[in-house]
Amino acid sequence: MNLLHTSDWHLGQNFYTQSRKAEHQQFLGWLLVQVQAHAIDAVIVAGDVFDTGAPPSYARELYNRFIVELNKLNCTLVVLGGNHDSVSTLNESRQLLACLNTYVIAGVNSEDLSDQVLEVRAKKNTERADEASEPEEDVCAIVCAIPFVRPRDVLMSSAGESGDQKRIALGEAISRLYHDIYQPAMERRDVIEQRTGKRVPIIATGHLTALGVKQTESVRDIYIGTLDGFDAGGFPPADYIALGHIHRPQVVAKNECIRYSGSPIPLSFDELKSPKQVVKVSFANDCADGESPKIELLEVPRFQPMAVLKGDLASIEEQLQAFDGEAQTTWLSIEVQSQEFLADLPQRVQALTEGLPVEVLQLKRARDHRRTSLSQQQQETLAELTPQDVFEQRLSQLVFEGDDEKARFERMRTQFRQIVEEIEHEHSPAGGENHADSDGQTGEQKA
Template sequence: MRILHTSDWHLGQHFMGRTRTREHEAFLHWLLKLLDEKKVDALVVAGDIFDTGTPPSYARTLYNEFIVSLQQTCCRQLLILGGNHDSEATLNEGRSLLACLNTRVTAGISDDPEDHVMVLEDGTGSLGLILCAVPFLRPRDLVRSAGGQSGREKQLAMGQAIQSFYSRVFEAARSTQADLARDGRALPILATGHLTVVGGKSSDSVRDIYIGSLDAFPASGFPPADYIALGHLHRGQAVKDRDYIRYSGSPIPLSFDEGGRDKQVLLADFKAGALAAVQPVAVPCFRRLV
């Protein structure tokens, strides 16, 4: 089974007073062609679809038209995760309608971890992969602030809450995996996330998302999924010593310090119930920032 991992589109972004519409249009057109060329089974967008919680109408149009156009490709499964720039309400507006177009949106978290577990199909229609769909985890959804807590105590509480949430979702995924294994189907598990991991390289356009509570989440806090598709950092990179934990990075440069860096999407191949390979695919430069 083949997954394409991307993130941080930031549709609707203005940079130095100029719209990025043409660059985003060019990227989405290129992406549609790539999905067919590479025979991708499912597309995972790990957060920050939009640049703001109230995206302009043209950004919403780009998003909706892309989803419609996706139906004409071999990739019939789209997984959208909410990021820190996204509004849960905005992403959830068309959730039921988009489900009819094989698009599943996870904008926020549910009290039931099973709501975050999905089984994806490969190109033949057979079950191919289990997804732990984890969006950006907002502090208000995970922890209650207590008076008198030090900064360090708040950091520990937030880190533990994130780890606990991942553990509960992963256990639900493991249960699904065990049920399918009894039928002779060995499926890998892919988890998503939208946060900063310890050691990740940031850029000027990335906002701190856990100010005062958590600078970065340790990679050791993730469950042992076969692949972890991350968003939030705009530089494509693998987490040190854990090649299966990856940031795809943003597809277009969002600040001057990103202008000289290559952009990418990631192809993740799974075989025999495990990750087989991860292949970066360079995104063309549609406009240089100078």
């Protein structure tokens, strides 16, 4: 059984001012070629099919056309909802797509989890119409299809709980959800093994942030209630766990069989640091206990040239010459390192790129490493700092050149001091005395 694991397509995304339609179209075409070349039985999309809950019409068209073409290859598709996806948008075509060998699990149905235990049938078996054979003969894998989990899906809120108690309860509830779906999957696998003599793999999915993963700028932090990260120890012992949400491909908890496939195209400039890929997972005909699948990483081509340039203006000008004569326009992020304020920086960069096949989508100034950074105050907490301390540390990260800028700097300090004094005066007891209020506490005690 051969599986392709992908996620975070974000169809319909606009990258600054640019549409990603052409890139997504080329990626989906490339993916269909991989399905055919590697005899793939099933494709799992682990969430964030679309970039928004109301995707543009061309994004829906790309999605629907891919499903039709994939069905022609006799390949099963499993689509999971992500935090960017709308449950209603994905569900509106669910029944129709079921006729095209596509399972859509947009959200958790806590009243009936049976819909989330799916049986994937091998391509070579579904191509023959042998009505006399047992239905179990065709099953090559069981999928515990778990999409993005919303707090209301698994937990009832309780009054009086602390933040830590809520976080622990939510983590335990999600773990229970996984095991509640994994248990019937194991029972189904046992039935198949008894009737056919073969042991099929169980594959689980998820769209969440696992503890310890490395994120990128384009990832929107998702917190399931108060849970900022899910402990990988809460996953069931599935043969492979296909995860989505994190755009950088990586292994979770040093377990090769728990993976993020990552996004197929760069969704931010910092994602250029790592290759884009889909994961091919191959299982033996008889998945014995403890036998790991064969994992192969298929690198996705870069369909749109993108680059990050850093340095002073002279260095930037030199780096730009490498793009002269390129056939395709390159999208650029330029980070200028300079001790000067350079009020005309956009105009200078525009002049440097004139006539070159590049388009500057992001222009920013590098922070001066000589400036004091808040990160250097690692031992300090907000409780130890006054509002004035925080404000001064933030100002220390800026450079004010010239008389006008320095005058603006002093006005900002004066205005901030006045605002703080006004707020402190409004919240101080009348006449500056510590009068006790109705609960018997003085102003000092409350503070």
